[in-house]
Amino acid sequence: MVLYVLGLVALWFVYRWYKETKRVPDKKGKHVYITGCDSGFGNLLARHLDKLGFCVIAGCYTEKGEDELKKISSDRLTAVHLDVANSESVSKATALIKTLVGQKGLWAVVNNAGVSLPSAPNDWLTVDDYKSMLAVNLCGVIDVTLSVLPLIKKAKGRVVNVASVFGRISPFGGPYCVSKYGVEAFNDSLRLNMAPFGVKVLCIEPGFFATNVTNGVLVKDNLKKLWDKLPQDVKDDYGQTYLETTLVQLDERFRQLKDSDLMKVVSCMEHAIAAVHPRTRYSPGWDAKFFWLPFSYMPSCISDRFFLKYTPKPKISVL
Ligand SMILES: NC(=O)c1ccc[n+]([C@@H]2O[C@H](COP(=O)([O-])OP(=O)(O)OC[C@H]3O[C@@H](n4cnc5c(N)ncnc54)[C@H](OP(=O)(O)O)[C@@H]3O)[C@@H](O)[C@H]2O)c1
Numbered sequence: 001m002v003l004y005v006l007g008l009v010a011l012w013f014v015y016r017w018y019k020e021t022k023r024v025p026d027k028k029g030k031h032v033y034i035t036g037c038d039s040g041f042g043n044l045l046a047r048h049l050d051k052l053g054f055c056v057i058a059g060c061y062t063e064k065g066e067d068e069l070k071k072i073s074s075d076r077l078t079a080v081h082l083d084v085a086n087s088e089s090v091s092k093a094t095a096l097i098k099t100l101v102g103q104k105g106l107w108a109v110v111n112n113a114g115v116s117l118p119s120a121p122n123d124w125l126t127v128d129d130y131k132s133m134l135a136v137n138l139c140g141v142i143d144v145t146l147s148v149l150p151l152i153k154k155a156k157g158r159v160v161n162v163a164s165v166f167g168r169i170s171p172f173g174g175p176y177c178v179s180k181y182g183v184e185a186f187n188d189s190l191r192l193n194m195a196p197f198g199v200k201v202l203c204i205e206p207g208f209f210a211t212n213v214t215n216g217v218l219v220k221d222n223l224k225k226l227w228d229k230l231p232q233d234v235k236d237d238y239g240q241t242y243l244e245t246t247l248v249q250l251d252e253r254f255r256q257l258k259d260s261d262l263m264k265v266v267s268c269m270e271h272a273i274a275a276v277h278p279r280t281r282y283s284p285g286w287d288a289k290f291f292w293l294p295f296s297y298m299p300s301c302i303s304d305r306f307f308l309k310y311t312p313k314p315k316i317s318v319l
Helices: 002-021 040-052 063-071 087-104 127-137 139-155 175-197 216-229 232-238 240-257 263-274 286-296 300-309
Strands: 031-034 055-060 078-081 108-111 158-162 200-204
Touching: 031 040, 031 087, 040 055, 040 063, 040 263, 055 063, 055 087, 063 078, 078 087, 087 139, 108 139, 108 263, 127 139, 127 175, 139 158, 139 175, 158 175, 158 263, 175 200, 200 263, 216 240, 232 240, 286 300
Parallel strands: 031 055, 031 108, 055 078, 108 158, 158 200
Antiparallel strands: none
16 A cells, blocks of 8 residues: 555656656747846856747846846847836836837746845844835836736746745844745735736745855845944844854854755746746755745744744843
């Protein structure tokens, strides 16, 4: 009986593997618009899809990013200046995309652009710190998507949203998790809304990978700058030791968790764009699969206890 069940499970995995290997035809006739292509996942994805034969429209935040990407790509790739936090910039890029894709429409948009700073305990921050990150990570995703949605409906194409495991669990303060929870909510409602139109909406939830977003030097500098600006009473609540322990712990955690194989994420993005049967969610990274996601399903009393045990305590902590 056990062997019979194991055999069925193995058969199901083989069937799923076979189903997931199938790719959509006519890559050369399909346009894919990616935001945040200057560096990290976006840059690697743009180059990877270009090699596979897709017509890539790469949204770059800087002129340098645009120039460098153009130099190393085929002439199928179009680089366009894009600030996702600026509606005028988003509209300009959309106008260009319309002329490029013509009657075929846009096959896919990948909402990848994002920032991770400022990040700190919530009471170290102001509402403007939240607004600036939400403008990129959440409103940017919504603005870009809505602006190209008619073109995607025309192609019966795809929206790929890059959220994070921190859209499923929120173990540190600041706007990052807030923005990624928002992306998850937008993603889930859009998936339902778009299903009747034949548009697929897919979500990527990576764990920790070595990019600018997880650059230890930048994250620590940001924390020190925020500390220096804190009012004295908040500094007294936390104490200098809190800052020092947090900085040491950040190094340790990044060393333990960061994966430098960005292709793990890019392969998931490619599957979401090009597979005939894409998955609804992808969670690249061992930390995502075996640590953050299991924790996100646990009762809060257990996950809170764990996180409080392993994070530094403010000087006047009652715990
Ligand atoms: N790395 C990770 O561990 C991790 C984990 C989970 C999710 N993610 C998500 O993955 C996505 C890609 O990040 P990444 O890790 O590849 O880091 P990254 O190298 O910093 O990539 C983010 C890109 O977004 C661009 N960008 C920043 N502000 C922008 C704006 N206003 N408009 C347009 N583009 C803008 C950046 O340009 P500049 O380089 O010129 O600033 C950069 O090219 C982000 O959404 C991030 O939240 C990353």
